[in-house]
Each structure stands twice: as C-alpha cells, then as structure tokens.
Amino acid sequence: MKSLEQIAAELQGYDPQALSAEAVGEFLSRLVEPLEAFEEVGIFDALNRVLAEAVISPLSVPPHDNSAMDGFAFDGGQLRADAPLTLEVVGTALAGKAWHGEVAPGQCVKIMTGAIVPDGLDTVVPQEFTKPAGDGRILVPANVLKRGENRRLKGEDLMEGRPALPRGERLGPAACGLLASLGLARVKVVRKVRVAYFSTGDEILSLGEPPREGAVYDSNRFTVFGLLTRLGCEVIDMGVVRDDPALLEAAFSRAASAADAIVTSGGVSVGEADYTKAMMKKLGDVAFWRIAMRPGRPMAVGRIGRSVLFGLPGNPVAVMVTFLAFVRPALLKMMGARDLAPPMLRARSGEPMRKKPGRTEYQRGVVSKAEDGSLHVRTTGNQGSGVLSSMVQANGLIVLHHAQGNVAVGEEVDVMMFDGVI
Template sequence: MAQLSDDCFAFGGPMMSVDDAVAIIAARVTAVQDIETVDLRHADGRILAAGISAPLPLPPFTNSAVDGYAVRHGDLPLTAEQAFPVTGRVQAGASAQGPVEPGHAVRIFTGAPMPEGADTVFMQEDVRIDEAGKVVLPGGLKAGANVRPAGEDIAAGTRALPAGQRLRPQDVALGAAFGLMHIEVRRRIRVAVFSTGNELVAPGAPRAAAQLYDSNRFMMMAMLARLGCDVSDLGILPDNRASLAAALKKVAGAHDLILTTGGVSTGEEDHVKAGVEDVGTLVLWRMAIKPGRPVAMGIIDGTPFIGLPGNPVASFVTFAYVVRPTVLALAGALQQNPMPMPVRAAFTYRKKAGRREYVRATLRRAADDMLEAVKFPREGAGLLSSLVQTDGLVELGEGITRVEPGQTVGFLGYASLT
C-alpha cells in the first residue's frame, strides 16, 4: 500500500484554485511500486512501469507506400513520358529476386520491400501499359516519391512510450509493431468506496418514504473502473461516528485510497470528518470551484482518504478534479489535464470572480456550422438529469464574470473527465 505522511495534504492557506489543488496532489502522493507483467492483449488502460525504446526501426525495411512500379529515379526523363520494360514483381511479404536493372521497372505492391537500386515508385493510376507490354511513365516525379524508408516512423533506439503512460489502443498497437508479447505495468490501485447516510438505501432494497436510492456510489465505482482501479464496494454506512471510524480503520491497510460520498458538510449528523479524525488525520480542503463544496482529505494509517459531497453534480465535478488526479498519481501515471475545446456560447451567465465554475451544457451545430454550447435550463448540484442530458461542462475560469451569447468558451466532454 502507498504509505503517506499524516500531513500529506496539509494546506493552511486561503481557498485554493483548482490548478493549485491538482499540483499539490501530484507532488505529494507517492505512486505504488508493485510491478506486474501482463499480456499485450490485456495492456489497454494500464500504466506503463518503464519507458519503452524501439527495439527495431518502424518500418523495419524500406517499402512501397502504394501499388505501382519501382524504378531508379536517375533513369527518368525530366518532362516527356518514357516506356520501361517491366522485369520482376514484388508482393507484400515477399523479397525482390534481384536489383532493378537500369532503364527497367519492377511491378510492386503496397508494403513490399523495395528492390535494390530502386528509390522511387509510380502509382499505378498514373501510368499506362503500351501495346508491347511496357509501362509508360510520365516525367517530373520527384526522387523518393511513394517510398517509406526504414525508420521513417520511429528510428531504432528512440524512446517510443514514456514511463507512466496510460496505455491506449494505439499504444498497444505500437507494442505489437515492436513484436512485444508482454509488457510491464504498475499494478492496479485498490480503492475502497462507500456511501454514508441514514437517508440512503441500496438499489433493490426496500425504500422508506424519506429515503433515496444510493446513486453516487455507483457513479464513483464506474468512474474508478474507467481509470483501471480495483474497486471494493463497501456499501452504505450509517451516520454513526464510531461505526464510520471502525470501517475506515479496517479498510485502510488493504487499500491505496479510501473514497466516500456524503457526510462531509458541517451538519450535526455529518460524522465522516469526525470518524476520520478518530483514526487518522483530516484536512478539509476549500477549493474555489462550483459546483463543489469543501472536500474532506486525510490520511488513515498511511492511506489517503477523500470524502466527496453528497450532491451528484458536485460529487462528479470534485471527482474529476480531486479524485482523478489522485488516482493517476497513486497509479504512477503521467498527469493528463483535460484540454477544453473552444466552442461558441449560446447562453448568458454571470459568476463571481476568483472562482472556477463548470456549466453543464449540450453541443449543437449552428446554422453557420459552428459548434455551440447550450446551457442546461435548470441550476442545482442535486440534478442528476443535468449530467445525463448534457454532453459535458463549459469551463469558466477565475477571471471570467459574465458570458454572453457568441462568446468563445472552453468545453470539456464527459469522456475527457472520466
């Protein structure tokens, strides 16, 4: 397990910006050190333990980029077309039988190795065959046209994938192109998740009139699974200080992160903070973010603890900007801050300076073919429908106080936040 000091998240200053919060997390969380070897087929989404350098050039040999005819460029006329006898044929996966003769052409196909001496390929669409069976080549083609030199993509020995890369399908493809069958990755981090509150019941259980079905826990587990975590579902804990403290203490030693939702406000029946303080150290972060509220962070027996607010939109946003960077840091992954896409606002909005706000929005194509962000018609951090019926979040920086229709704003699709 990752063992952190009791003051890992300590911050005694005023309300902090989102960027400062992410920087503190990335700097102070220690990545898990355990490494395991996985089959390349199971490497997608895993965190690369060590950088990979190219063991061979890509492509490994010089080859044709098209179906056509390989020639020596020095044999070509500058302007007028010229007929060349065709001697030889090279298919993909086969080797040329010998060098191309001066003044001759070799029929070649995409991916086939270039015959010795040949350095240029004419596309078959640009030539014609005369009555004598010769290929008639036009003049003016530049040297090296339609040829892929060995190492054109990646030279042998080049660092191709960095340590900490969260592997994607294209990264897996690169490993396969290098001939790798197995790859070393960090082990998955183990996260314990539970909800708190007497007002919650699990889906499928009997629900009293004043109770709600627990939804946040399932959202958190789904988001953690997308980050490649091994998730332990601990269910719902009642609003009881002693039982909360005991549950936290029990799971700390077997997990790399403890995540809760609900019970972190200042109400008399919100016991999570007190429970953490009974068995560890608690810091309550105040982030200049909306939707969102103070996020409870702490350390229990060396294991980081994060308590998120109970409102689903606030929980989603604080997960994206607190839990996600923590998980990536614990997993040894490179921090990947989502990059907003510029779109045109189709709404009016006012906000306070000094605070970053996220507006739930749907994208649409305007009459002039520009993408526009349409704000969800209702406010409220408790509206789960506002996450379901929109495409993402419009990010409004600390310096923005007003948005008018037609103004360019930054849009983050939900896929970039999970």
C-alpha cells in the same frame, strides 16, 4: 511523507475555508505519490495501464523500405519534368516476400502495398497514374510524381534502439498496437491503484430496498464505480455505511488496510448531522475544505494510515465534478501517469452565462459543430447539483475559471470533454 500541516505551510495564502480550485490541485499534487510496485502483463491486459519503464524499440518499424501503394517501383532519377518515362516491367514484388533480381535503367518492378522496395529503387508510381505501352512496358506521364514518393522508409515509424514509449505513458489502443508492432507480447506496468469506496448516510437506500419517506437510492455508488473502473483502478466496493460510529470506524479501518486510496460520498458538509467527519478526524490526518467552486463546495482530504482519503460531497453532480476536477488527476499521479489534467477545448458559448469572479464553476454543457466548422457549446439547462440527468445529457463540463466573470453569447470558453475518440 509530509503531513497536511507541512503541505499547507508550503502553499501561499492557504485557507481551508476559501480554497480555490487551483490551490486544491496544487495541494493534492503534493499529497499523493506515485506507486512503486510494478507487474508484467500481456498486451490484451495492458489497456489503460501506465508504463513502469520506457519501452526501447527492439527493431525498426518498418523493417525495410516498402511501398505505400500498389504500383511500379523504379529509380526515380530517371524522371524528367518535361517528358514521360517508359519502363519495362521485369518482375513482381509481393507483400511478405522479397523480390530478388536486377533492375536496369529503363526497367521497373510491379509492386504491391507493403512489399519490400528492391535495392537501387526509390520511387513508386501508383498503378492508376500509368498507361500500358505494349510489350510489357508502362508509360509514366510527365509531372505526376517526384523522386522518392510513395516509399515508406525503414524505421520511419520507430527506429531500433530508440525510445518507442516513455515511462508514465498511459496505454491507449494505439499504444497497445504499437507495442504489438514491435513484437512485444508483455509489458511492465505500474500495478493498479486500489481504491475503496463507500457512500454514507441514513437517508441512502441500496438497490433492492423498498422506498421510504425521506430516503433516496444511492446513485453515487454506481457513478463513482464507473469513474474508477474507466480510469483503470482496482475498485473495492463497500456499499452504503450508516451513520453509526462503530460501523463507520470499521469501514474506514477496513478500507485503510486494503486500499491505496479511499473515496467516500456524503457527510462532509458544514452542519452535517452524522458521524462521518468525526470518524475521519479520529482515525486520520484530515482537512475539511470549503472550495470556491460550484458545484461541490465541501470536500475532505487527508490520510488514514497510508491511504489517501477523498471525502466528496453527497449531491450526485457534485460528486462527479469533484472527482473529475480533483480526484482523477490525483489518482493518475498515483498510477505514475505523465498527463494528469484532461485536455480542454475552446468553444463559443451559445448563450449568456452569469458568473461572479472569485469561484470556479463547472457547468454541464453540450458541444456541437456549427456549419462553418467552429465548435459551439450550450448548457443543459438546470445546473442544480442534484440534477444527475444533466450529466447524461452533457458531453463535457464548461469550466468558468476563478477570476472569470459573465460570459456573453459568442465568447469562447474552456470545455472539459467527457470522452475522447481513442
């Protein structure tokens, strides 16, 4: 396990008082390590979990050549480009029940979607393409299909003995369905990352407390809880901890003994009149950064015991942005996931944006589709780090990179979307 000093020495131009967003990501990728503990879970409990080992397909999917259509199966070698084909129907193949019989030239089998294609047949003509020809026969018009069409081949989805899912795959709904299609009721996954979280500050009110002058209700506790839960972490909610050395020491010690990672909000800004930073220094190996970004400039990172510490700023939007940009990829690495960074899409800006090179900006944006099918994005307006309502209005973060300058109307920008379809 490397110390923060050793990691910093490996990064060219490391300056904790002027750290680029890219350097933060690189630092954290060296700080965190994947968990080595695994467990076996049922498929219903596997959603968002990370595979601890590759899944090798125990069977082929589909297990037989089968029909992709309701229609008629026959030997496609009889097709002629310039002439219709007349076929005698000699049987019916139903899904889930193999049809056994001989099919001679000039004959076919009526077949349902998913039914096994009988031996010697390789083509299925959809029923709606055919015409009755009398006496139990059908007519296949010329040029309506080619040999081999509308047949699903054995193993075209997954072949027995070959990898079906790689180690590190984060299991979404489609992957869970794929596992079930292989007949697998249980799967080996990395155990959940345990994350202890608490807010700090005397100005923070918990829900149920009466309002008081100068105090605000703690929204960060609930946004971070949601982010951690959606990511698939085991969350240890420690509530609000006051600016009291004894209370903070007890909270950090308890968190470090119970969790793989600790996330706090508040108490890391320069000039903060509280004891949070002092306690972090006392109990762990911690670096205090000023990141060249907006919002979310102050951040603390390090270890307390064997737990990785992420000290986030106190403003609600800054908490969410720093979590999405830095904490989420780090936790995914701890989970053993292959894909750490959220995918970016490109959209045309619907308004000019002022931006100075030398810092990364994450502006709340709303992506929509224009009549021509192109994607456009506009900001939500006020980009203040305390305007939590803007995160509700937005469906993504417009990422204006470190070296990027002003953005003109119609210019393409990167957008980190909040949610995917599956």
